Amino acid sequence: MPSYDFPFNERIRTLLRLEDLFQKAFHHVDANHEHSHHCALLTLFQIMDVIDRAELKMDLLQELDRQKIGLNVLRGKPGIAEAILNETISRIEAAGAELRANTGKLGQALRDNEWLMSIKQRAGIPGGVCEFDVPSYHYWLGLGAQRRTQDLRQWLSFLMPISNALNVILHILRGSGSSSSFIAPQGAYQQMLGGTKPAQMLRVELGDQQPYFPEVSANKYAINIRFHSLELNEKPRPVETDVNFTLILCNL
Missing domain, CATH: 2.60.440.10 (YacF-like domains)
Structure with a gap:
């Protein structure tokens, strides 16, 4: 059944945009073709742009803590599926722990990668990462699917605390109505x-x-x-x- 989500505020709008971008990035990474991996890297850059424009880490942590408190109140009440409740609280705790373990700015390891940032800068120009513009990027695309997949998964790993946290929050949101x-x-x-x-x-x-x-x-x-x-x-x-x-x- 086709479904359409419509956010009422900028906070939820940002989470939905990030969810969409992460889904596309994971899909393109798994596709293995060099054109798909190019799309995966461009999508990763878009994720970085979105998180740069929002105080996302604190917002996610505050929402996770608020949901944990609210769900803990439901423990032991009649009609509550304790197993599902405990699983949800465990997911909240794990997502919060991941975010807190990242003491710096979200995605800072990617911003510190000078080569990635040089590609990101050129990627904003239509056709700006052709082989004659950025030979090193053309070389990377030719390294083979296994190497590219390994690199992309490593880069995405720096952003996974965001993905895991927003997935928990949106799961709770969608299940609330x-x-x-x-x-x-x-x-x-x-x-x-x-x-x-x-x-x-x-x-x-x-x-x-x-x-x-x-x-x-x-x-x-x-x-x-x-x-x-x-x-x-x-x-x-x-x-x-x-x-x-x-x-x-x-x-x-």
């Missing part, structure tokens, strides 16, 4: 939000056979969803039929 089924008359749906604890993210799920995608405008007061269809070489069109969908509001 309950799903409700709705109909969007003529492809449009609006819902006013209330309560003292505003949602931080919503998920929209559609059936496999529904050729639509949602565009969402949302804040702590209201949700507006407009479904569109896509035809190649044309601008997306608003759907004019009723659309059945599932909505999940998530909150940490």
Whole structure:
């Protein structure tokens, strides 16, 4: 079932962007081809750019600690799956320990690698890492899949505490909401939000056979969803039929 996540604030938006980038990096590393490894390295550079723009380490640690405290309160209460609860708390503790063990700035070992930073600088120019621009990079790409994979995994290892922490937080976030089924008359749906604890993210799920995608405008007061269809070489069109969908509001 296709699903779409829409963050309500910049903090969750940053975590979702990083999750997407890490998934792409891991995929390209495992693909082994030199073009895939080129994409993996460019994605690693994008991850570095994202974490440079945010006070990410402290934010992740604070959220992990807050979730640990909240989950510990649930111990021994009726209706709680103790095994799942203990596993989640263990993941939180492990992710927090990894982050705290990294005493410097996140990814600093990569920034200290002068060769990597020279490639990163050239990578910002379209076609800027051709063999005549950076012969050393062309040489590295020719070293073989095993050497490239080893290097890429080592470089990514400096960023894994971030990946592990955000995976735990997003897992908790996505599991925090309950799903409700709705109909969007003529492809449009609006819902006013209330309560003292505003949602931080919503998920929209559609059936496999529904050729639509949602565009969402949302804040702590209201949700507006407009479904569109896509035809190649044309601008997306608003759907004019009723659309059945599932909505999940998530909150940490």
